[in-house]
Amino acid sequence: MKNIFLLTVLALFGFLAWFGFSPAAQAQDKVVNIYSARHYESDKELFDLFEKQTGIKVNVVSAEAPELIERIKREGAATEADLFITVDGGVLHTAKTTGILQPIVSDTVLKNVPATLRDKDNAWVGLTTRARIIVYSKERVKPEQLSTYEDLAAPKWKGKVVTRPSSGLYDQSLLASLITLDGDETALNWVKGIVANFARPPKGNDRAQAKDIVAGLGDVALMNTYYIGQMLNSKDPEEVKAAENVGLFFPNQATTGTHINVSGVALTKEAKNKDNAIKLIEFLTDVQAQEQLSAGNYEFPTNPNAKKHPLLDSWGSFKTQQIDFSALGVNNPKAVQFFIEGGWK
Ligand SMILES: [Fe+2]
Incomplete structure (x- = not known):
């Protein structure tokens, strides 16, 4: 009798876990944590929009890039960071060689951003250029x-x-x-x-x-x-x-x-909310978000299908x-x- 009771309890737990009702699974399903060195209002507006569209809460820790790289490294497997966002292709490369990133695997992202504006191993993906x-x-x-x-x-x-x-x-x-x-x-x-x-x-x-x-x-x-x-x-x-x-x-x-320099997003090696993180990268490189970044912060989109802010268009094309x-x-x-x-x- 005792065993049947135990089995029922275990089955119930299994059922709940399977459907994502356990507190841990729920937390994982509805959050993405970013360590960001970008300091623009346009980013915050996009995170709010992503939150509204998906129900996934976006948490941002802001600091200078070297400090964030050091922190992700120091925190190791315990890090909260799913994504690292910064300006400067050199800094993105440093994050890669520090060993705190993993490749971004997403056909959507590959389609959104040309190879010249991504790391060759997709350790980071460009969001904008300036x-x-x-x-x-x-x-x-x-x-x-x-x-x-x-x-x-x-x-x-x-x-x-x-x-x-x-x-x-x-x-x-x-x-x-x-x-x-x-x-x-x-x-x-x-x-x-x-x-x-x-x-x-x-x-x-x-x-x-x-x-x-x-x-x-x-x-x-x-x-x-x-x-x-x-x-x-x-x-x-x-x-x-x-x-x-x-x-x-x-x-x-x-x-x-x-x-030109690139600002970009990278997926941390120890990301605990990986699916949500990739969803956010796909969102940020999509035409709508790219146009909003250009409109809000006067940067060049990395997605070639996105329209630039008219001011940027007025400067004409350049080599x-x-x-x-x-x-x-x-x-x-x-x-x-x-x-x-x-x-x-
Ligand atoms: Fe700046």
Whole structure:
């Protein structure tokens, strides 16, 4: 009798577990946890939409990328992170080589994102791209005077270049790309040439460079494209004014192409909510979410079927740098060293 009772209880448990009614299974079915280094409102809106459409709750832990990679590594099998999201192809490659990721297996994702914007083993998949372009004073510079990143190190720009400090990843990755394309010596000399052309010591973020050009402190600077969109649509009149008064120049069109970087999503090795995580990657790379990312944060979609924000369309098409994004990670330590050696603080 006792045995029959026990068997009934076990069968009932089995039945409940099978249909996903046990608390553990339920938790697994309805949640996905992200460690994210992207800092944009557009992402949050998309996670809310995913939650509404699927009933899967999206939890986000926000921090800088190196900290998150270290944390996923340290937490090992106990990590809560199912997905890691960050900007910069070099950082995504570092996450891969750290051994904290697993390949994303999904035909939908392969269909959504071209191979050039994914890791070759699908350890990460691109969500958006952004170009690092030259912005210039419309008052003092004619676009015909501009050509390449390399040219900004020429003596004709002496006292005219404003930059942010070299601790910023955007310029580290640009330099890493120049190391790949131009070689070590040219890249180091480029740093020295830019330093010789400084209008002031490196200071501020991307937005601050445009503001300083409009304030007359310098004539040319490097900026990520999406900041132009953010500033043109900002509530801060000073940002709108700065963005309206700088010209945009897509460099290296006759040579190696304009430097683009990718932001992307990766599946952690120890993901406990893997099915939900893949569902979210499929959602984020789908046309609708891609168009929303471009509309909300002025980034280029990675899904070629997604429409760009009209502002991005107004810039026209441009030739992009053709290097493997992994090179940005591989060459990052050298880029950091060259900045120190060249005196770009
Ligand atoms: Fe940024």
